[in-house]
Amino acid sequence: xxxxxxxxxxxxxxxxxxxxxxxxxxxxxxxxxxxxxxxxxxxxxxxxxxxxxxxxxxxxxxxxxxxxxxxxxxxxxxxxxxxxxxxxxxxxxxxxxxxxxxxxxxxxxxxxxxxxxxxxxxxxxxxxxxxxxxxxxxxxxxxxxxxxxxxxxxxxxxxxxxxxxxxxxx
Amino acid sequence: xxxxxxxxxxxxxxxxxxxxxxxxxxxxxxxxxxxxxxxxxxxxxxxxxxxxxxxxxxxxxxxxxxxxxxxxxxxxxxxxxxxxxxxxxxxxxxxxxxxxxx
Numbered sequence: 001x002x003x004x005x006x007x008x009x010x011x012x013x014x015x016x017x018x019x020x021x022x023x024x025x026x027x028x029x030x031x032x033x034x035x036x037x038x039x040x041x042x043x044x045x046x047x048x049x050x051x052x053x054x055x056x057x058x059x060x061x062x063x064x065x066x067x068x069x070x071x072x073x074x075x076x077x078x079x080x081x082x083x084x085x086x087x088x089x090x091x092x093x094x095x096x097x098x099x100x101x102x103x104x105x106x107x108x109x110x111x112x113x114x115x116x117x118x119x120x121x122x123x124x125x126x127x128x129x130x131x132x133x134x135x136x137x138x139x140x141x142x143x144x145x146x147x148x149x150x151x152x153x154x155x156x157x158x159x160x161x162x163x164x165x166x167x168x169x170x
Numbered sequence: 171x172x173x174x175x176x177x178x179x180x181x182x183x184x185x186x187x188x189x190x191x192x193x194x195x196x197x198x199x200x201x202x203x204x205x206x207x208x209x210x211x212x213x214x215x216x217x218x219x220x221x222x223x224x225x226x227x228x229x230x231x232x233x234x235x236x237x238x239x240x241x242x243x244x245x246x247x248x249x250x251x252x253x254x255x256x257x258x259x260x261x262x263x264x265x266x267x268x269x270x271x272x
Contacts, residue, residue: 011180015183018207022187022195022204027199027200044217045234048221053213072199073199088193088194090193095194098186098189106179109178114173114222115223116174120222141236160254
């Protein structure tokens with residue numbers, strides 16, 4: 001019963017803040033609502049016995065990614081702050097497409113028979129198992145993922161730095 | 171009683187909200203915010219299915235960690251692209267970005 005109450009509260013916060021991200025006319029407020037959405041998703045993970053992932057989620061998304069996004073918003077500032085996030089011309093066709101997709105996805109979810117495992121409701125935690133699997137069984141994919149992140153950062157720096165116009169390319 | 175369908179429908183709803191944000195916004199950074207919401211919904215799916223359908227091993231958790239990593243790389247490159255476009259054209263409006271229109 002308590003789990004159901006927690007689920008409904010967190011789910012309504014997630015959906016409400018996601019709608020505010022999409023519908024807000026000010027880009028800065030959109031990013032702030034996105035942080036609320038990330039924090040509540042992290043707490044949903046904690047309520048699903050995924051404490052490690054939930055804390056990593058709050059740390060990385062609410063901490064690092066949102067700071068990056070706020071700096072990006074401030075660097076690409078428009079002249080009008082109140083109306084910095086206007087809807088585009090294809091808003092109505094996008095709405096129709098999204099409603100159709102939502103009907104399709106919920107039909108697919110509700111018509112599938114999900115075979116729930118009998119040990120699903122046991123209150124067990126995975127916090128010790130996750131680092132062990134990542135650092136022992138999946139060490140090479142983990143290193144490759146770190147290398148991918150390095151390449152992405154170097155590419156992002158090159159893209160954001162731009163072409164140096166004072167240097168001659170002779 | 172909360173079942174796995176609740177989580178999956180919640181994730182579908184969040185995915186659709188994010189997709190609407192990507193499709194219906196003009197600002198490039200607002201489109202990136204929609205993408206983040208869509209990745210969020212995928213992570214909810216992975217964690218919920220891990221808990222309800224395969225609780226023996228935390229493989230969904232590992233997937234979520236890798237998704238977070240790829241999303242961080244994506245947001246860095248996407249923001250760098252948005253900054254480069256803004257510096258070139260003094261606007262981050264995707265509707266005016268007709269350079270590659272055929």
